[in-house]
Amino acid sequence: MPNPLRSRLLLALAPLLALAACQDGPTGPGSYVQFAGGTEWVAVAEPVGMARADTWLRYAAPGSPARDGVRGLHAAAGRARAAGRVEEALAMEDQALLLAAGSVSRAPDPRRVLEPLAALDAWTDRARERMEHGRYPALDSAAVSVAARADSARAALSARDTSAAVLLIARGTVAARGQGPMAVGLRLLASAEARLAAGGAGQNGARARRLLAGAREGLAGGDSIRALRRAVYALQLLDAPPAAGLVDSAPAPR
Structure with a gap:
């Protein structure tokens, strides 16, 4: 028997589906590349409209354990971030997003589905534009994953399976964030911190530590x-000979 809520959602989505591949509202450069420590670090900025846990939590059933679960994860993520444990905070925020997406029990407002879907398409476009100028295997893998989930979400919407579409969008969002500035910055920071821990930093070690603390x-x-x-410059300092005379700045991401 047809689900009337899903039928109404599909009708509302019909005129908007064409927008899902072109909506974008960038607030800055679309992507960033830096070379340091023998590695080219590339990140793609999040477009406006990327999904958050709050995007869908309101559509969870009243009394759903997911509501308290998401709030608890958000609170724990805030404490972790305040304590400088950013890796933990990001992981908990991703968990909260997936938990909220999996808790949807009624049809969301159409734009609550289409806007984050369009953001995934915009993110993929940014990634592909960056890959036109270089070879970035990790970014290529992420772009394939994000695009596949966005396409599957559209197929789920066409099949009137809104719950599946929402969860696919959430998973695509997590994959995109894995190549975002925050996640890439954390990996870069970990690489620089490992280099420092291994020793051999010489007279540049103290400056590198200050930069990493600021990062x-x-x-x-x-x-x-x-x-x-700051993390890029710290790695460059660790690679530089003592008399290199590097200035206290890093090249802007290109």
């Missing part, structure tokens, strides 16, 4: 671009 502070405060630049 972690930037990540905790959400300033991922500042964090990327």
Whole structure:
């Protein structure tokens, strides 16, 4: 027997589906590339409209354990971020998003589905544009994954399976964030910290430590671009000979 809620949602979505591949509202450069520590680090910025746990939590059933679960994860993520444990905070935020998406029990407002779906398409476009200028295997893998989930979400919407579409969008969002400035900044930071821990930093070690402390502070405060630049410069310092005379700045992401 047809589900009237799903039928109404599909009718409402019909005029909007064509927009899902072209909506975008970038707030800054679409992607960033830096070379440091023998590695080219590439990140793709999140377009406006990417899904959050709050996007769908309101559509969970009243009294659903997911409501308390998401709130608990958000609170724990906030504490972790305040303590500088940004890796833990990001992981918990991803868990909250997936939990909220899996708890949807009634048809969301159409734009609550189409906007984050369009954001996945915009993110994929940014990634592909960056890959036109270089070879980035990790980014290529992420772009394939994000695009596949977006396509599957559209197929689920066409089949009137809104719950499946929402969960696919959430999974695509998590995959995209894995190549975002925050996640890439954390990997870059971990690489630089490992280099310092291994020793051999020489007279540049103290400056590198200060830069890495500032980078972690930037990540905790959400300033991922500042964090990327400081972590890159720290790695460059660790690679440089003592008399290199590097200035205290890093090249802007290109």
